[in-house]
Structures are given as C-alpha cells and as structure tokens.
Amino acid sequence: MKNNVKITRIKRSMTQEQLARKVGVTRQTIGLIEKGEYNPTLLLCISIAKALDKTLDELFWEVEDE
Amino acid sequence: MKTWISFLLPDDEYKEKKMLHFLAEGGFLLFLFLIGMTILNQFYNIGSTTTLLLSILFFIVYVGARYILSGIEYTDVATDKAYKRELKLLITKTTSFVIIFTLLYVVFVEFPSTWGGWFELLGMLFTVTLLWFMTSFISLKRSYKKNKDLMS
Numbered sequence: 001m002k003n004n005v006k007i008t009r010i011k012r013s014m015t016q017e018q019l020a021r022k023v024g025v026t027r028q029t030i031g032l033i034e035k036g037e038y039n040p041t042l043l044l045c046i047s048i049a050k051a052l053d054k055t056l057d058e059l060f061w062e063v064e065d066e
Numbered sequence: 067m068k069t070w071i072s073f074l075l076p077d078d079e080y081k082e083k084k085m086l087h088f089l090a091e092g093g094f095l096l097f098l099f100l101i102g103m104t105i106l107n108q109f110y111n112i113g114s115t116t117t118l119l120l121s122i123l124f125f126i127v128y129v130g131a132r133y134i135l136s137g138i139e140y141t142d143v144a145t146d147k148a149y150k151r152e153l154k155l156l157i158t159k160t161t162s163f164v165i166i167f168t169l170l171y172v173v174f175v176e177f178p179s180t181w182g183g184w185f186e187l188l189g190m191l192f193t194v195t196l197l198w199f200m201t202s203f204i205s206l207k208r209s210y211k212k213n214k215d216l217m218s
Contacts, residue, residue, distance in 0.1 A: 016216075016217070017142070024077070025078045025079060025080065026078045026080070026081065026141035026142065027141060027142055027144065027213070028080070028138065028141040028142075028209075028212065028213055028216060029078055029079065029080040029081075029141075031144075031213065031216025031217060032080060032216060034216070035216060038080050040079065041079060044079055
C-alpha cells in the first residue's frame with residue numbers, strides 16, 4: 001500500500017527509530033510500512049498519524065492523479 | 067486480536083503476524099505429515115515413539131527455519147556498526163556458553179577419566195554450539211540485509 005509516512009516523517013526530522021519508539025513497534029516494521037511492504041492495522045495507522053500529527057487521509061489515502 | 071497463544075508472540079504487530087503465519091503453516095504441514103505417517107504405518111512398522119519424535123522435530127525445524135530465514139529476529143540491526151557489535155556479542159555468548167557448560171559438567175556431573183569421555187563431551191558441546199552459532203548467524207545476516215534495504 002502506497003503511503004506518505006516516509007515523506008512526512010522526514011519533513012518532521014524524525015528517524016525511523018524515533019517514530020518506531022513513539023508508536024511502540026520495531027524500526028523494521030516502520031521501514032516495511034514506508035516501503036509499502038506491510039499493511040498496518042487500523043490501530044497502528046492511528047498511532048502513526050497521531051505521532052506525525054497528521055490525519056489518516058493525509059498519510060494513507062491514495063489519491064489518483066487526473 | 068486476543069488469543070491464548072499471545073504469551074508466546076512478540077509485541078510488535080508485524081512480527082506477531084509473521085509468527086502466527088509460521089505456526090499455522092507448521093501446524094498444517096504437521097497435519098499432512100501425520101496423515102503421511104499413518105498411511106506409511108500400514109506398510110512399514112514405524113514405532114509410535116519414532117513417529118511422535120519425528121513429528122515434534124518436523125514442527126520445530128519448520129517453524130525455526132522460517133523464523134531464522136525471515137530476518138525478523140534482529141529488528142534494529144541496520145548499520146555495519148550495529149551488525150559487527152551484534153556479531154561480537156554472539157561470539158561472546160557462544161564462547162561463554164562453552165566455558166560455563168564445560169565447567170559445570172566437569173564439576174557437577176562427572177570428570178571424564180578417559181579420552182573417549184572427553185571426546186564425547188566436547189563432540190556434543192561442539193555440535194550444540196555450532197548449531198546455535200550458525201542459526202543465530204544466519205538470522206543476524208538475514209535481518210541485517212532486510213533492515214539495510216528498508217533504510218534506503
């Protein structure tokens with residue numbers, strides 16, 4: 001699943017490790033989510049959105065280009 | 067999702083899901099293995115102890131191999147420095163195990179009086195240590211590779 005986690009995290013000058021610690025998962029899990037290789041549960045999506053101060057739409061909603 | 071097996075599972079949700087997959091795969095393959103053994107038992111007389119031990123071994127080896135090869139054990143090893151530090155730690159742990167086990171065996175079990183006794187003790191120790199080291203080393207290497215790819 002494509003998402004904006006990586007770009008948002010970088011904009012907030014946060015490392016994968018810091019985000020992982022904040023949401024209570026491993027750094028590997030954050031890396032997999034950013035690469036779109038793992039689809040997180042809704043609970044984890046909400047935790048990530050809160051940690052990055054964004055809405056679920058802004059992070060995970062796919063917008064098709066017209 | 068709460069299940070009684072939760073106490074065996076890691077806290078991280080990706081690792082938890084992976085472990086559940088491995089255990090489920092192992093359980094299903096064990097089911098097929100037992101059907102195969104039941105059919106085989108009609109033609110060859112395989113003892114029940116042998117069947118049970120083989121079943122346990124089959125499950126442990128399958129789940130263990132899937133876990134080791136998946137690279138999910140060392141989730142934070144993503145740099146060369148962290149990899150070398152973890153490798154050093156692994157060498158220290160296995161060396162300590164060899165020394166402590168040999169000392170405890172010699173002091174509390176028996177002091178081998180023949181060359182054969184020493185050969186038996188060291189042979190067993192060598193096999194266990196090699197197996198432990200190799201499985202941990204492969205797991206570390208796979209984890210490092212996986213994490214390095216995820217960092218870019």
